[in-house]
Amino acid sequence: MNVVVVGAGPSGNTVAQKLAKAGHSVDVFEEHPQVGRPIQCTGIVTKALFEFAPKDDSYVTNELEGVRIIAPSGKTLEIPLHEWVICREKFDSFLAGRAQEEGAAYHVRHKFTGVKGNSAIFQSENQVIEKEFDILIGADGPFSAVGRASGLLKDRQYYIGSQATITGKFDPQWFLTFFGACAPGFFAWAVPEGSDRARVGVATKKKVHDYFELLRQKFNGEIVERQAGPIPIYNGAKNVQKGNIYLAGDAAGVCKNTTGGGIITGMWSAQILADSILRKKDYSKALNPLRRELWIHEKLRNMLDRFSDEDYENLVDWMSKAKVKQLLEAHPREYPSRFISKLLLAQPKFLAFAKYAFA
Numbered sequence: 001m002n003v004v005v006v007g008a009g010p011s012g013n014t015v016a017q018k019l020a021k022a023g024h025s026v027d028v029f030e031e032h033p034q035v036g037r038p039i040q041c042t043g044i045v046t047k048a049l050f051e052f053a054p055k056d057d058s059y060v061t062n063e064l065e066g067v068r069i070i071a072p073s074g075k076t077l078e079i080p081l082h083e084w085v086i087c088r089e090k091f092d093s094f095l096a097g098r099a100q101e102e103g104a105a106y107h108v109r110h111k112f113t114g115v116k117g118n119s120a121i122f123q124s125e126n127q128v129i130e131k132e133f134d135i136l137i138g139a140d141g142p143f144s145a146v147g148r149a150s151g152l153l154k155d156r157q158y159y160i161g162s163q164a165t166i167t168g169k170f171d172p173q174w175f176l177t178f179f180g181a182c183a184p185g186f187f188a189w190a191v192p193e194g195s196d197r198a199r200v201g202v203a204t205k206k207k208v209h210d211y212f213e214l215l216r217q218k219f220n221g222e223i224v225e226r227q228a229g230p231i232p233i234y235n236g237a238k239n240v241q242k243g244n245i246y247l248a249g250d251a252a253g254v255c256k257n258t259t260g261g262g263i264i265t266g267m268w269s270a271q272i273l274a275d276s277i278l279r280k281k282d283y284s285k286a287l288n289p290l291r292r293e294l295w296i297h298e299k300l301r302n303m304l305d306r307f308s309d310e311d312y313e314n315l316v317d318w319m320s321k322a323k324v325k326q327l328l329e330a331h332p333r334e335y336p337s338r339f340i341s342k343l344l345l346a347q348p349k350f351l352a353f354a355k356y357a358f359a
């Protein structure tokens with residue numbers, strides 16, 4: 001089968017590697033001149049990443065020991081978490097290399113512009129190129145051109161993230177998250193690359209650059225690099241297939257609404273897609289285990305969206321219980337269904353927030 005994958009991010013590279021390995025003819029088209037660039041990502045991942053990609057020192061920038069959660073009053077809670085900061089340029093290239101080893105062909109500087117019959121149309125330099133496909137996969141990110149061309153991308157809403165790499169003095173093993181009026185409806189973060197620079201950012205639905213300027217005042221180092229990008233808000237990932245056209249990753253809208261993280265869930269959707277194609281299964285149905293986890297994140301986001309500053313102060317106090325910290329440390333947040341009931345048993349006070357989740 002001729003498979004055309006649009007987008008050489010984590011999701012596109014994952015599905016390309018699996019289908020090429022199974023013997024299909026796979027062509028990956030990427031609009032930018034270099035895989036993994038430009039970067040629009042903080043690159044923080046849990047251990048769940050290594051269920052979808054082999055661990056490799058080449059793409060790991062930093063290894064973390066935990067998070068400091070900072071409530072609106074400045075009250076801080078430390079939770080040990082063993083997580084990683086990755087370099088997206090190196091990580092995406094690493095995944096593309098794996099797909100190429102399996103025989104996938106990569107074409108950079110090829111921008112997907114539409115579909116004509118069973119051909120995908122690309123603009124490359126001054127040329128228009130048509131590529132016939134049996135299967136077309138849109139792994140082309142949050143604004144997916146494949147999703148728009150096929151009519152699958154509908155009613156999508158986004159957070160906008162604004163981030164900079166800033167120099168300064170940082171505790172290299174701990175990342176910071178800030179909640180409350182500094183980032184309405186989401187949060188702000190500072191994720192160290194090491195002791196002398198951090199990826200500092202904020203996401204909101206509106207006026208993100210104003211909130212970034214407020215956050216910037218907490219850090220007086222120099223800005224080395226600026227990035228900004230959209231994060232799709234998960235809304236059920238209902239439209240993921242139309243005939244022989246499929247969407248995966250951010251194109252399918254499978255980010256976690258609590259954190260905006262989408263690297264691992266995108267790769268998970270790509271793995272499900274490859275498996276569905278190979279075993280002739282219904283892709284949309286096969287996504288249900290991922291949807292179940294994302295649904296919990298959606299409800300948690302509903303809850304957090306209704307939090308007052310006082311609620312955040314209570315949350316930080318209630319999370320400080322040793323058993324709660326142990327559960328959060330043991331379970332990657334990609335799988336909340338595995339530990340949410342245990343959290344409620346460990347800290348029944350969390351039930352006070354349940355009314356917000358379903359409001």
Ligand SMILES: Cc1cc2nc3c(=O)[nH]c(=O)nc-3n(C[C@H](O)[C@H](O)[C@H](O)COP(=O)(O)OP(=O)(O)OC[C@H]3O[C@@H](n4cnc5c(N)ncnc54)[C@H](O)[C@@H]3O)c2cc1C
Pocket residue numbers: 006007008009010011012029030031032036040041042043044045110111112113139140141142144145160161162163201227228229230231248249250251255260261262263264266
């Ligand atoms: C500020 C910010 C911080 C983030 N931090 C984190 C984090 O810490 N952890 C985490 O897990 N997630 C994070 N995310 C989300 C994460 O970046 C995405 O969920 C992830 O990149 C999705 O991977 P993907 O392969 O589906 O899409 P992408 O990584 O967006 O890849 C899509 C690819 O398609 C290409 N493309 C797009 N349109 C076309 C076209 N028309 N033709 C050809 N190619 C095209 C793009 O150039 C790109 O290479 C963050 C997002 C933002 C904006």
